[in-house]
Amino acid sequence: MVEKKSVDDLLKRFSEKESELSGIGESIKESAQPVAIVFIGFGRFDHY
């Protein structure tokens, strides 16, 4: 049987983890800016 204390500890750890990740997410979100990006890759070589 799972004790109430261990469930409470687990929920607390989840809550702390989520709070930490949200904090990181919030700070990265502030870096938002429009940019143009280009992917370039080989299509074919004409020599072969």
Added chain:
Amino acid sequence: MVDSTIIKQQLAPERWLGYVFKFIQTVSQLARFTRGTVVKRIGDELLISFDYVSDAESFITAVNGSIHFDGYQFKLAADYSEVYHFQFEEALEKDPYGNIVDRCARLAKMAGPGVTLSNASYAAEANNREAVYLSLGKFKLKGFADVQEVFLRAYNSAEAPDNYHQPLLDLLNSSASSDTGYRYIARKFSPAYFRDLKGYIARPFLLRELLNVPKLPFSASQFYKHLQSLNAQKADHDYYGMLVEWEVSFGSMSNFSDHDLTGYCFDEETDWHISLHMPSSMLEVVRLFKRREKIVVRGIIQDFNVGITLNYVDIALPEDKAPAPSAAP
């Protein structure tokens, strides 16, 4: 001309390594000259970011015009949108993250050799006298809930000399005849197809030769029955932009405008109506057919409003009536 992945498997390393090295080195130099940042290299693909679309346009123009790339054909995709930046180490460039990167990667996979594609916001921002961005219609991109409008970068035909289009013409004129299971009606594309460009619709292009799009694995009858068994609106979104190749019965045609032609076909088994949007230059081909005659149509799914509409349609003869591919020019 062979795909680079195949070349790497078939040739000794010393025969292709120099090409790949020179390609990456030159692209990196051109990116720096045009105020771009090489963010990532994945094999022989590069992701480059620019603060402004005008700089990205300068880069694409420079790549296409570089004498170092004589004999190379690229696949290019451009996107413009908001990104978030990760920076793991001070010495490293900031890494862009967001939908834009996923979408641009999907567009790059869609581009055939020699083709540059973009999303709608990039096309709207690009203001380049040498190039225009032409809508190819709506496409379902893997992982994106909404259909995305895709644009093709084409040289502004009013200002470009005919030989500017030669790579695209060669592509169109060489590909169709070598496709197995498809017998096309012989005709040759010329610079006139490109001079006719008006507005922002890519009428002259036969997308199969320019794009890597998935082919629908159903006949017209099978697809009609499949749609009947599904929620129609969901089905619409899932199939936008897919290539179909169907044997159907010819119905009629009408001139939509000076540049467009609409043909009507139907599936005999289900009586499903199939509209075909084509460039007016296809008139000479469409005139060959009589009502109820069997034809093979090849096009891109674009609309489900009344029956189904296919864009950029090419028409061929059924296998049993067609000449051998070698007879075509």
